[in-house]
Amino acid sequence: MDEPDLEPVRRSGGRSNVTTRAIALVVVLLVLVISYASSLRIYFSQAHEISATRVEIADHQRQISQLQGELAQWDNPDHVRTEARQRLGWVVPGETGYQVVGSDGQPLGGGAAIQGESGPADAPQDAWWAKLWGSVEAADQPAPVKKKKVDSGPITDKTKPKGSG
Numbered sequence: 001m002d003e004p005d006l007e008p009v010r011r012s013g014g015r016s017n018v019t020t021r022a023i024a025l026v027v028v029l030l031v032l033v034i035s036y037a038s039s040l041r042i043y044f045s046q047a048h049e050i051s052a053t054r055v056e057i058a059d060h061q062r063q064i065s066q067l068q069g070e071l072a073q074w075d076n077p078d079h080v081r082t083e084a085r086q087r088l089g090w091v092v093p094g095e096t097g098y099q100v101v102g103s104d105g106q107p108l109g110g111g112a113a114i115q116g117e118s119g120p121a122d123a124p125q126d127a128w129w130a131k132l133w134g135s136v137e138a139a140d141q142p143a144p145v146k147k148k149k150v151d152s153g154p155i156t157d158k159t160k161p162k163g164s165g
Contacts, residue, residue, distance in 0.1 A: 073079045084090040089107075091097035100108045126134075 081092075089097060089099060102108050
């Protein structure tokens with residue numbers, strides 16, 4: 001007797017070469033890439049903020065050291081005397097101080113400005129309670145209300161009020 005062929009039958013039901021496992025692997029990889037991409041974006045933005053903050057700190061430290069140097073200069077009495085002479089026009093007792101003034105009244109070569117006589121002082125302002133009481137008094141005497149004159153024209157049957165007869 002003849003034996004039948006026992007080969008497995010292959011179905012060609014339009015099945016592609018991509019298996020379910022391969023699709024699952026691609027989906028998992030996509031999820032990982034997306035999650036790592038957002039994490040990397042946050043990491044790089046924070047690294048940028050840190051570097052900007054470090055630059056800002058370095059600038060502030062430079063300013064602090066500069067200001068500390070200026071402060072140390074003010075501990076020197078000679079520096080204080082020099083600044084008082086230049087900025088304020090002070091002189092040591094026994095010296096005669098001169099200041100050359102231009103036609104506009106400003107000192108030439110820097111220094112303090114010469115201040116003229118002050119003008120009349122501004123009128124003293126009323127105290128708050130005086131302003132408050134003035135407001136109360138003004139509220140007691142309201143301004144008269146002006147009535148508008150309405151020109152209605154002659155009274156006719158159409159313009160005559162109803163019920164008057």
